[in-house]
Structure formats: structure tokens, C-alpha cells
Amino acid sequence: MAPALDVPEEETAVPFNNTTSDEVAISKSKVTVVGSGNWGSVAAKLIASNTLRLASFHEEVRMWVYEETLPNGEKLTDVINRTNENVKYVPGIKLGKNVVADPDLENAVKDSNMLVFVTPHQFMEGICRRLVGKVKGHVEAISLIKGMEVKMEGPCMISTLISQQLGINCCVLMGANIANEIAVEKFSEATVGYRENREIAEKWVQLFTTPYFMVTAVQDVEGVELCGTLKNVVAIAAGFVDGLEMGNNTKAAIMRIGLREMKAFSKMLFPSVKDSTFFESCGVADLITTCLGGRNRKVAEAFAKNEGKRSFDELEAEMLQGQKLQGVSTAREVYEVLSHRGWLEFFPVFTTVHEISIGRLPPSAIVRFSVEGST
Ligand SMILES: NC(=O)c1ccc[n+]([C@@H]2O[C@H](COP(=O)([O-])OP(=O)(O)OC[C@H]3O[C@@H](n4cnc5c(N)ncnc54)[C@H](O)[C@@H]3O)[C@@H](O)[C@H]2O)c1
Numbered sequence: 001m002a003p004a005l006d007v008p009e010e011e012t013a014v015p016f017n018n019t020t021s022d023e024v025a026i027s028k029s030k031v032t033v034v035g036s037g038n039w040g041s042v043a044a045k046l047i048a049s050n051t052l053r054l055a056s057f058h059e060e061v062r063m064w065v066y067e068e069t070l071p072n073g074e075k076l077t078d079v080i081n082r083t084n085e086n087v088k089y090v091p092g093i094k095l096g097k098n099v100v101a102d103p104d105l106e107n108a109v110k111d112s113n114m115l116v117f118v119t120p121h122q123f124m125e126g127i128c129r130r131l132v133g134k135v136k137g138h139v140e141a142i143s144l145i146k147g148m149e150v151k152m153e154g155p156c157m158i159s160t161l162i163s164q165q166l167g168i169n170c171c172v173l174m175g176a177n178i179a180n181e182i183a184v185e186k187f188s189e190a191t192v193g194y195r196e197n198r199e200i201a202e203k204w205v206q207l208f209t210t211p212y213f214m215v216t217a218v219q220d221v222e223g224v225e226l227c228g229t230l231k232n233v234v235a236i237a238a239g240f241v242d243g244l245e246m247g248n249n250t251k252a253a254i255m256r257i258g259l260r261e262m263k264a265f266s267k268m269l270f271p272s273v274k275d276s277t278f279f280e281s282c283g284v285a286d287l288i289t290t291c292l293g294g295r296n297r298k299v300a301e302a303f304a305k306n307e308g309k310r311s312f313d314e315l316e317a318e319m320l321q322g323q324k325l326q327g328v329s330t331a332r333e334v335y336e337v338l339s340h341r342g343w344l345e346f347f348p349v350f351t352t353v354h355e356i357s358i359g360r361l362p363p364s365a366i367v368r369f370s371v372e373g374s375t
């Protein structure tokens with residue numbers, strides 16, 4: 001039986017007596033999704049189902065598409081707008097007729113006051129650079145992106161990059177969210193992380209919550225975002241274990257030690273991170289689902305089966321058809337932080353994943369180094 005969910009009640013579309021329909025239109029929030037990959041498209045579908053239902057939002061949801069030409073010569077944007085499907089990244093799923101694909105980034109964001117960022121993390125610096133000065137001060141943002149940047153000054157979470165570059169507040173939404181499952185409306189949970197403004201967090205919760213997508217808010221942006229980011233490194237380790245057919249007990253050991261490293265790394269970087277965050281959907285639940293059914297796990301399994309002789313780039317291109325892994329680059333970024341701070345020896349799973357990924361160690365080193373190193 002489906003669980004009883006606390007879905008926000010439908011709002012009435014009827015304006016108050018002393019309010020004109022023009023004034024109501026002005027106060028409505030308008031949403032743009034920046035990104036249209038596998039999760040980006042499914043996030044647009046979730047949001048679009050709610051903007052149709054809730055009177056405080058404009059029905060239309062803009063979705064910025066990094067334009068590509070499909071094998072039949074058509075532009076991806078044209079196909080999405082004609083068929084209402086992202087035929088490349090989530091084939092067979094109707095996004096909602098109120099989703100409008102737009103290949104022009106500046107045009108896509110110009111009228112919106114709620115921006116949802118959901119691209120692979122390596123593209124965000126370039127996207128932010130293009131948006132500097134193009135986004136108004138009162139705009140609110142949320143990042144669904146699992147990843148971070150490493151700068152001269154140290155690590156920079158993607159929500160911080162967005163906030164600093166664009167001068168806007170940025171929440172995060174992370175969780176056990178394999179997009180293909182949410183696309184077919186299988187039940188999932190997610191966690192919104194916010195800094196101070198609970199009201200804004202509640203607005204994001206309202207925008208994303210559906211009967212099959214249950215969202216909870218916690219006041220811990222860094223904790224939520226680091227959980228989503230670091231679990232991708234542990235998923236690579238879990239994939240190595242699967243590729244070497246080492247069994248479920250070994251995989252569970254790697255996941256346990258990995259979770260401990262996720263918590264230690266997060267708290268060493270940001271002492272404000274809360275222990276309780278690791279028990280939300282963004283924490284242990286996301287770690288489990290990614291290590292069981294995610295893309296990072298899948299490609300790492302193939303890497304180990306090939307004994308590291310085929311690179312991650314090659315396997316990613318062959319197995320994911322344009323979708324992008326985050327775990328390998330995140331392992332490199334985490335490694336940079338660890339070596340810069342002299343912490344490598346305290347993080348055997350994170351360290352070993354990077355060293356295997358770049359060919360310095362064989363895949364079999366994942367257990368030897370990670371488990372022995374953690375005792
Ligand atoms: N897919 C999932 O199940 C899932 C679930 C939760 C979170 N996430 C996270 O969401 C983020 C986005 O993942 P996704 O699955 O939507 O994307 P994806 O892996 O499907 O990535 C492909 C996207 O990147 C775009 N792209 C390619 N080159 C680009 C460029 N140079 N500049 C800008 N965009 C370019 C492609 O057009 C496509 O939209 C990631 O951080 C991921 O970890 C993914």
C-alpha cells in the first residue's frame with residue numbers, strides 16, 4: 001500500500017476580492033530549470049506537474065537545453081518541444097505540455113525568479129560565467145548538482161559558486177533519486193538543505209513534492225550537498241567491488257567505511273555539518289541507492305572487469321550515451337583537498353578510488369588499501 005503522504009494542499013486559483021488578476025499574475029513565481037539531462041528533465045516533469053496545480057506559480061516551466069543535433073539531423077530542443085519528450089536523456093517520458101525547451105541560456109532565465117540548477121557539475125563554472133549580470137537580485141536558486149569545484153583558496157561547493165557568482169541565495173536538493181525511477185513515478189524521498197530562510201525552503205518543498213516524491217527540509221546546506229557529492233566516490237568503490245565479484249559483505253564494508261569518510265570529510269571542512277543530516281534521504285539512503293543502481297557503480301564495475309585497461313572516459317561514452325559520471329572527477333577533487341591539507345591517510349576509500357581511477361593502483365587495491373587503511 002502506498003504510504004500516507006503529507007502533500008501540500010492544492011491552492012485556490014481564485015484571487016482575493018480586492019486583487020486584480022494582473023496583480024496576481026505579477027506575484028506568481030516563474031521557474032526555469034537550467035539543465036536537461038537525465039535528472040534535469042525528470043526534475044522539470046516533477047516541477048511542471050506542480051506549477052499546473054498551484055496558483056502561486058506560472059504554469060510554464062522553461063528548461064534550458066544544451067543544444068545538440070540528433071542522429072536524424074533534428075535539434076534536440078525542437079524534438080522536445082514537438083514531442084514533449086527528451087528523447088535522448090529520458091526517452092518515453094512525457095515531461096508535461098507546460099515544459100518549454102529553450103536553447104538560449106540568457107533567454108531561458110530572464111523572466112524567472114526561481115532557478116533550478118541541474119547540470120553535471122563540471123559545466124557550472126562556464127554556465128555561471130555566462131549568467132553574471134543576467135540574473136536579478138531577488139531571484140532564488142536551488143542546486144540539484146552533486147559535485148564541487150576545487151579552487152586555489154580550497155573547495156567550493158556548487159551552491160556557493162552559484163551564490164557568489166550570481167549574487168543570489170541558493171538552497172540544495174539531494175537524495176536517493178535515481179532519475180529513471182522517478183520518471184516512472186516510483187516513490188522516492190529527497191532532502192532540501194537551506195541556510196537561514198525557512199520560508200524559501202518551504203517554497204522549494206512545495207514546488208517539488210508530489211505523492212511519489214516526498215521532500216523534507218533541513219537547515220544544513222553544506223551537509224546535504226556534501227552527502228550528495230561524496231557518495232559518488234563511494235559508488236565508484238562499490239562498482240570496483242562488484243566488478244571483482246567480491247560479494248555483498250565486502251560491498252557493505254566499503255559502504256560503511258565510505259559513509260564514515262563522508263561524515264569525517266564534511267565535518268573537517270564545515271564543522272557546522274549536523275550528524276542527523278547523514279540519516280536523511282541525502283545521506284545514507286542516497287549512498288545505498290547509488291551503490292546498488294547508479295551510473296557511477298555501473299561504469300566502475302565495467303572498469304574493474306576490464307582490469308583498468310579501458311579508461312573511464314571511454315567506458316562512460318560507450319555505456320551512458322551522453323550522460324555524465326560525477327564520481328571520478330569528484331574523487332580527483334577530493335584527493336586534491338586531502339593532499340593539500342595532509343589528510344590522505346585518514347581517507348583510504350577516497351584516496352584509493354582516485355589512485356585506481358588514474359591507473360596508479362589496480363582495481364583489486366580497493367579492499368586491501370581501504371579496509372586495511374581504515375583499521
Ligand atoms: N541522473 C540521475 O539519476 C541523478 C539523480 C540525482 C542527481 N543527479 C545529479 O544531477 C546533475 C545532472 O545530472 P543529469 O543526470 O541531469 O545529467 P546527465 O548525466 O544526463 O548529463 C548530460 C547533460 O549534460 C549536458 N551537457 C553536455 N555537455 C555540456 C556542456 N559543455 N555544457 C553544459 N551542458 C552540457 C547534456 O546536454 C545533458 O543535458 C549531476 O550533478 C548528477 O550527479 C543525477
Ligand SMILES: O=P(O)(O)OC[C@H](O)CO
Nearest residue numbers: 175176177178294295296
Ligand atoms: O547514477 P548516479 O551514480 O549518477 O547516481 C544518481 C543519483 O545521484 C542517485 O541519487
